[in-house]
Amino acid sequence: MSVNNIHEWDKGEYNITTDIKKIDRTAVHSYLTRSTWAKGIDFETVSYSIDNSLNFGLFHREEQIGFARLITDHATFAYLCDVYVLEEYQGRKLSNFLMSCIHEHPVFSKVRRLMLFTLTAPWLYAKYGYEPVNQQNYAWTILRKDMYL
Template structure:
């Protein structure tokens, strides 16, 4: 699927994703610091991806892990710093929440440290009963030596 607005396009075509660009951004982000390129490539393969382009240059990305029926998890949302302030993140979120595979889901989750205001505009709220949720979280997984026994 493809959406166009002014000089920008959002597409779900995985063939158009600039994987090295996405990897560069994510490997410097607070949530995926030092993530290996092969992990980014695998994450793209297993997700519904949304790429933002200005002409042929990728300037943003998001991916959704979903069963397409009851659950989705929004991850790796970003707009390149040079293109922020143009309404692209809001348009990206509008596109994501309106996607036919993602409407009518019982639960749609995300984790953010600093973009609550953006996501609240699209119906995301803090978890009502966080005591019911559990996770395995390995924040240093991609850091050098994270798997060693020392």
């Protein structure tokens, strides 16, 4: 469902929304600061990243329990990142719900290339068509591992 370019999906008592006003920035920061990929990240950086992304907030009733965001130009490219479901809600197929909603969003069907960097849950992403980039001299990066420490 879309209202003023806001998309929402329901699955029983769970809801996913792209409404940036509903994103609990404190909850997202709390998870990310203890994640393997953004350990120690400051609140201002998390908040700024939310402001400049297409966000998918996963809620159980009114509590935010998961999140993902696409960094995208809305036309040709998107980078999927910061995907999580709180540990106490894992095992309920909510990551599948989250990924399905991302793939149903109109931006997803427009972009030519989607990227994802992860060391966790490759089985989840493989189910949705993501493949490792193992071609020499193809994908390049600058990685600052200790950026937030």
